[in-house]
Amino acid sequence: MKIFIAGLGLIGGSYAEGLTQKGYEVYGYNRTKESELIAIERGYIKDAGLKYLPLCEVVILGFYPQLNVTFLNEHKHLLKPGHIITDVAGTKVEMIPQIEAILPKGVSYVSHHPMAGRETRGIERADCNMFKGANFLITPSAHSTLESIEVIKQLGRDLAFKKITIIDPKRHDQLIGFTSQLPHAMAVALVNSDAYEETSSFTGDSFRDLTRIAMINEVLWTELFFENKTILIDEIEKFERELDKIKQALNDNDKVSLANLFIQSTKKRSGF
Amino acid sequence: MKIFIAGLGLIGGSYAEGLTQKGYEVYGYNRTKESELIAIERGYIKDAGLKYLPLCEVVILGFYPQLNVTFLNEHKHLLKPGHIITDVAGTKVEMIPQIEAILPKGVSYVSHHPMAGRETRGIERADCNMFKGANFLITPSAHSTLESIEVIKQLGRDLAFKKITIIDPKRHDQLIGFTSQLPHAMAVALVNSDAYEETSSFTGDSFRDLTRIAMINEVLWTELFFENKTILIDEIEKFERELDKIKQALNDNDKVSLANLFIQSTKKRSGF
Numbered sequence: 001m002k003i004f005i006a007g008l009g010l011i012g013g014s015y016a017e018g019l020t021q022k023g024y025e026v027y028g029y030n031r032t033k034e035s036e037l038i039a040i041e042r043g044y045i046k047d048a049g050l051k052y053l054p055l056c057e058v059v060i061l062g063f064y065p066q067l068n069v070t071f072l073n074e075h076k077h078l079l080k081p082g083h084i085i086t087d088v089a090g091t092k093v094e095m096i097p098q099i100e101a102i103l104p105k106g107v108s109y110v111s112h113h114p115m116a117g118r119e120t121r122g123i124e125r126a127d128c129n130m131f132k133g134a135n136f137l138i139t140p141s142a143h144s145t146l147e148s149i150e151v152i153k154q155l156g157r158d159l160a161f162k163k164i165t166i167i168d169p170k171r172h173d174q175l176i177g178f179t180s181q182l183p184h185a186m187a188v189a190l191v192n193s194d195a196y197e198e199t200s201s202f203t204g205d206s207f208r209d210l211t212r213i214a215m216i217n218e219v220l221w222t223e224l225f226f227e228n229k230t231i232l233i234d235e236i237e238k239f240e241r242e243l244d245k246i247k248q249a250l251n252d253n254d255k256v257s258l259a260n261l262f263i264q265s266t267k268k269r270s271g272f
Numbered sequence: 273m274k275i276f277i278a279g280l281g282l283i284g285g286s287y288a289e290g291l292t293q294k295g296y297e298v299y300g301y302n303r304t305k306e307s308e309l310i311a312i313e314r315g316y317i318k319d320a321g322l323k324y325l326p327l328c329e330v331v332i333l334g335f336y337p338q339l340n341v342t343f344l345n346e347h348k349h350l351l352k353p354g355h356i357i358t359d360v361a362g363t364k365v366e367m368i369p370q371i372e373a374i375l376p377k378g379v380s381y382v383s384h385h386p387m388a389g390r391e392t393r394g395i396e397r398a399d400c401n402m403f404k405g406a407n408f409l410i411t412p413s414a415h416s417t418l419e420s421i422e423v424i425k426q427l428g429r430d431l432a433f434k435k436i437t438i439i440d441p442k443r444h445d446q447l448i449g450f451t452s453q454l455p456h457a458m459a460v461a462l463v464n465s466d467a468y469e470e471t472s473s474f475t476g477d478s479f480r481d482l483t484r485i486a487m488i489n490e491v492l493w494t495e496l497f498f499e500n501k502t503i504l505i506d507e508i509e510k511f512e513r514e515l516d517k518i519k520q521a522l523n524d525n526d527k528v529s530l531a532n533l534f535i536q537s538t539k540k541r542s543g544f
Contacts (some may be wrong), residue, residue: 115476137475145431165473175474178466182483186458188537189514193507194450198543201407201437202447204387209481210455218534222527229522233275235465240512242461247508250501255494262490265460269486272472 001151004028004056005045006071008035008123011114012062012090014250015159016044018128022118022158027052035123044126053078058151060089064223072102081106084148086155088114089222090176091227092139092169100143108148112160113172115180117214128159135186136161139169182239184221185232186216273423276300276328278343280307280395283360284334287431290400299324299397307395316398325350327503331422333359336495337367344374353378356420357372358427360386360466361377362448362492363499364441372415380420384434385409385444385485387452400431408433411441449503454511456493457504459486 001024005012008030016039016163018027026220028045029052030036038046053059053075061068066089072079079085085107089095096111103109118125118266136156140149149166167175191214196202249258273296273496277284280302292298300317301307301324308320325331325347333340340359351357357379361367368383369415388406390397408428412421421438428436439447463486468474497504521530 042296057281099438115474117476134476137474152484163473165470166438167470167473171470175470178468179471179474179479183462185477185515185518186462187478188484188533189511190455190458190516191537191541192533193511193514194540195448195510196447198437198439198443198447199434201453202387202409202451203544204389204406204452206455206459206485207451208544210459211486211544212481213478214537216534216538218531218538221534222531225518225522225530226525226527228419233519233522234517238467239461239465240515242465243508243512245464246461246497247455247505250497250505253498255498258497259490259494261460261464262488262493265463265486266488266490268466269463269483272475272480272483 001025001058002056003063003185004026004053004059006053006059007062007067008045009041009062010118010121010123010125012060013039013044013123013126014128014130015060015062015088016063017042017126018131018159019155020044021128024158027056029053038123044123050075050078054080057082058084058086058155061085061089064220065227066087066223069095069102070097072099076102076104078106079107084151085109086152087111090224091173093173094227096139096141096169100141101144103243104186107143108145109141109143110148110152111139111141111169112152112156113139113176114159118205118213121217121220126151131159133160133162133206134163137172138164138166140166140171173228174231176180177228177235181225181228181232182235184213185218185236186226186239187211190214273297273328274299274328276325276331277334278325278331278338279334280317280534282333282390282393282397284332285311285316285395285398286400286402287332287334287360289314290403290431291399291427292316293400296430299328302395307431310395315529316395322350326352327355330356330427332360333357333361335512336492337361337363337499338495341367341370341374344371348376351376351379355379356423357381358424359383360460362452362496362507363445365445366499368411368413368441368461372413375415377414381413383411383413383417383441384424384428385411385448386428386431388408391484393440393492399456403431403433405434406433408436409444410436410438411444412438413441445500446503447502449507453497453500453504454507456485456488457497457508458511460488462486
């Protein structure tokens with residue numbers, strides 16, 4: 001099967017690497033030519049250029065959400081009936097209807113989200129091993145045919161994702177708000193609240209694990225946060241209410257309540 | 273050198289293992305005899321029993337903070353001039369003066385804190401490898417002689433800690449409030465704010481890393497939180513103000529401010 005990847009960054013590049021390894025015939029495109037050259041040199045893609053897009057069965061949009069929309073709008077004349085479009089964006093509700101409004105007749109579209117990444121960007125750091133054991137979320141919408149969903153599922157399997165889940169785009173954005181965006185907001189706030197010189201001598205594994213994601217691609221994540229703004233604010237406030245329970249127990253000298261919050265979290269987390 | 277470890281739990285047991293490996297002659301005591309038997313069977317200690325305490329040069333208190341005080345009070349008649357007492361408690365300001373009030377004349381005391389642990393408890397999971405590369409904090413006080421500080425430093429080196437830092441107890445509790453207790457409070461609150469059934473299909477590395485410490489020994493950590501209550505509340509509120517900046521940027525549609533918060537955290541975290 002021929003795959004076209006538009007956007008050869010960290011994720012697009014890693015997709016190209018992994019899919020080529022699995023025997024797909026992969027072509028690509030990137031705005032900066034350096035990334036295309038790296039992709040060719042490393043054998044991730046056979047060749048680069050938009051001319052290959054119409055010849056491929058599957059087009060993967062590897063840009064940030066709004067750039068996926070822009071790219072598709074600019075190049076919709078290259079799409080043909082039978083094409084299956086997908087994307088790897090981290091938020092869905094804002095973007096999907098914009099993409100669907102562009103699609104020519106006969107083109108399928110199945111959005112998905114690979115839950116993997118690195119604290120870095122760019123094809124230089126591409127590494128398809130990041131997908132091993134990770135979650136792969138498929139968010140079908142009006143233009144998703146059963147056949148196209150099956151093709152995207154197979155991509156997930158071939159990239160070695162552990163668990164493939166099909167989920168409604170709205171539910172996706174809610175859960176991502178909680179499991180991904182909120183933790184990133186917390187990590188950023190924790191690091192930014194650091195008032196000490198000696199912090200690095202006082203970090204255990206917990207602090208390092210928790211703040212790793214405070215090294216964050218500010219262009220991507222600003223867009224992701226705003227694409228999911230209402231839900232994220234809601235999740236932050238839900239979290240703040242739970243944090244306040246801990247503070248309240250301390251202020252009330254209520255050891256039993258604090259211990260119960262710890263017992264609750266231990267039980268809940270052990271189930272993940 | 274002969275070492276007596278009172279409290280053969282996860283940390284005390286791991287100390288016994290590591291120090292025996294390094295050629296120390298280690299004896300121990302635990303309230304439950306099962307842990308003493310495990311320590312003997314595994315070769316972590318030569319023998320168990322309070323009768324060995326007076327014969328050892330160094331006594332390590334491996335209990336939770338307040339139990340260290342209780343133990344020392346009950347067994348102070350076993351202490352002799354020349355003894356060096358230390359402990360592994362995670363908070364210092366409340367405990368140290370209580371311990372110093374008990375010490376007989378001629379006994380040195382140097383408190384310290386090994387910044388390592390596991391999401392579990394008990395000598396069954398003891399493993400001195402947990403100290404490799406970790407931070408080792410020494411908090412000298414009125415009864416710490418230069419010689420006793422040197423002995424405790426050497427214990428830290430022999431247990432393979434990476435960095436040994438000498439710090440005032442008050443500053444220690446402030447930094448621990450920020451780098452250890454606050455992250456634990458955040459992880460607990462995050463897990464407890466989980467309102468979804470499908471969470472486990474939506475977790476990436478970041479969520480798993482961040483919530484690992486929500487599996488928490490509720491007896492130990494309730495005590496640690498209350499021992500450091502004032503500082504911890506202050507750290508929680510400092511963190512909440514930073515989180516509010518993120519929320520504010522979202523509410524104000526202020527993408528520049530949000531991106532700047534991300535740039536700030538990336539720069540800061542890269543320095544750890």
